[in-house]
Amino acid sequence: QVQLVQSGSELKKPGASVKVSCKASGYTFTNSAINWVRQAPGQGLEWMGWINTNTGNPSYAQGFTGRFVFSLATSLSTAYLQISSLKAEDTAVYYCARPGGKGDLDYWGQGTLVTVSS
Amino acid sequence: QSALTQPASVSGSPGQSISISCTGPSSDVGGYNHVSWYQQHPGNAPKLMIYDVSNRPSGVSNRFSGSKSGNTASLTISGLQAEDEADYYCSSYISSSTLVLFGGGTKLTVL
Numbered sequence: 471q472v473q474l475v476q477s478g479s480e481l482k483k484p485g486a487s488v489k490v491s492c493k494a495s496g497y498t499f500t501n502s503a504i505n506w507v508r509q510a511p512g513q514g515l516e517w518m519g520w521i522n523t524n525t526g527n528p529s530y531a532q533g534f535t536g537r538f539v540f541s542l543a544t545s546l547s548t549a550y551l552q553i554s555s556l557k558a559e560d561t562a563v564y565y566c567a568r569p570g571g572k573g574d575l576d577y578w579g580q581g582t583l584v585t586v587s588s
Numbered sequence: 589q590s591a592l593t594q595p596a597s598v599s600g601s602p603g604q605s606i607s608i609s610c611t612g613p614s615s616d617v618g619g620y621n622h623v624s625w626y627q628q629h630p631g632n633a634p635k636l637m638i639y640d641v642s643n644r645p646s647g648v649s650n651r652f653s654g655s656k657s658g659n660t661a662s663l664t665i666s667g668l669q670a671e672d673e674a675d676y677y678c679s680s681y682i683s684s685s686t687l688v689l690f691g692g693g694t695k696l697t698v699l
Contacts, residue, residue: 575688
């Protein structure tokens with residue numbers, strides 16, 4: 471069965487960096503892109519962008535350029551989200567998700583809570 | 589790009605039917621038949637309930653249905669059950685670069 475398993479919660483200080491992993495199993499990793507979605511505490515879902523698992527080419531939504539980097543370790547069927555120069559407002563749960571068709575996300579990771587606090 | 593517009597909250601009694609609307613400009617919700625709906629219980633990841641306006645993934649109850657008219661999509665839940673109490677998000681495909689735009693979310697309360 472398709473599974474996306476994310477790394478555990480992180481507590482970071484402002485200005486630090488964090489790298490969240492998303493390990494896929496149950497399907498051919500390079501057959502589907504990986505999307506990233508952010509959910510701040512008590513807030514809604516924000517689509518951050520996606521990475522093409524064939525080419526490694528990332529595409530970032532408005533507001534997620536510069537400090538946010540999507541990457542892959544294809545041999546490990548794993549996608550990564552790295553956030554640098556962390557700010558308090560980056561505190562959120564970050565989800566990876568696999569697209570099913572055009573615009574829908576049919577499988578989701580369990581989410582990774584990143585807390586930025588001094 | 590602004591989020592799609594959803595009501596902040598809806599409520600209904602067990603056994604009743606409710607609908608949640610999702611409105612966007614003609615360039616997204618109105619322009620494509622790629623509207624999805626997600627259910628999210630507290631502390632859990634979102635779960636896909638409807639895709640391509642009205643299709644249910646395998647395993648999703650047929651009490652959940654989707655439709656679209658013009659720039660407004662709707663999720664209808666019939667025979668409300670206590671377990672349906674959750675947050676619901678719509679989303680739409682936008683373009684080849686902006687694949688997903690979410691609505692602001694609707695909190696469903698089962699009275």
